Amino acid sequence: MATNPMEQFAIKPLVENPLFQIGGHDIYFTNQSLLMVIVALASALFLTFAVKPGRLVPTRSQSMAEISYEFVANIIHSAAGNEGLKFFPFVFTLFIFVLCSNFFGMFPGSFTVTSQIAVTLALASMVILVVIVTGFLKHGIRFLTLFVPKAPIYILPLLMLIEFISFCTRPISLSVRLFANMLAGHTMLAVFAGFVVSLGAAGGILSVLSIGPMLLIVAIMLLELLVAFLQAYVFAILTCIYLNEALHLHDHH
């Protein structure tokens, strides 16, 4: 009876045959692809058509779009200063993509795009790539002084090694944080849902007891909604902090 709680993370092709091949790899249109398309289309349409320029009193949906816009703009401004606002479209897209993926994954029966390490690692790698390119474009070879903190000379080699390792682990920590949060939350929901089903099927007093895990699911669901927002926020703000280092090295603005 017990269903595998990991089954919800399985990527299944919706179209039986691969669409085409890239470099010898089959490209399928999967349940995850469908959710990514829905996320991208829905957020693009919403952000475009909820807002009518020149409307003095915003409607509810326009307020939502404007609030998210200003929210991200404030994150960038406080973490990376005025210069960081150049990266607004990038950070805003990241935030919206992660936020909508997390939220759309909360619908029962849908799929959580961000519960896949491939997706989160790709997003995090993209962030680090942007950081590295920005740093070298702006500072040239001086960007490498990022790994040289202000410290006495005898401790410097050790610190440089630590800084370098911490920089290299960033894409991993950034991606695993999001991936693990989404995975754990949905696994927990599935496990408790399995309890409800097996208790309900057991009959007698146990069937009545199944209300317990059911209520727990409701509570975890609320917590997961918070986590869904929080992880998108953390992803955006860490992106801004890394961008700030690329823009300003160690001197704080």
Add this chain to the structure above:
Amino acid sequence: MAEPAHTATTEVPKEGGFPPFDTTTFPSQLFWLGITFAFLFTVVWRVAGPRINGAITSRRGAINSAIAEAAKARAEAQSAQAGYETALATARSRANALAEETRQSLNGEIAKAKAEADAEAAKAMHDADTRITATRETAKANVAVAARDAAIAIVERLTGDKVSSQDAAKAVGN
């Protein structure tokens, strides 16, 4: 019940247990992530971002211009009030000056009229005095004549003699 068992047997060798680590799905994932993320990025960068930004800045502009207009209207109202107050003050001072002037001219007229009346009264009093004095003198003269006549009449009644008026006058002391 047959279906889950069937999928389980086919999935286990394919996925190796943990779906997120199934590398055979990675190409599809990355391909669709690239497509959808690039699409969303382009829309945000070119369309939605400028649109939202335009809405926010136009609202901010409208609010700021409304505030500026209100401030201007307020300054105008204040200057109008100040003008009204100065006009009121000048009108009041002019009215005061006019009243003072009127009062002074009236006072002058009153004083003049009073002086004239005083002079008239003094003249009348003086005239009366002279008249009284004249009357008194005539009366005095009349008293002497009356005394002489009375003396003549008394003497004549008592003695039957006629006394001349000179004598009689001498006798009564005139």
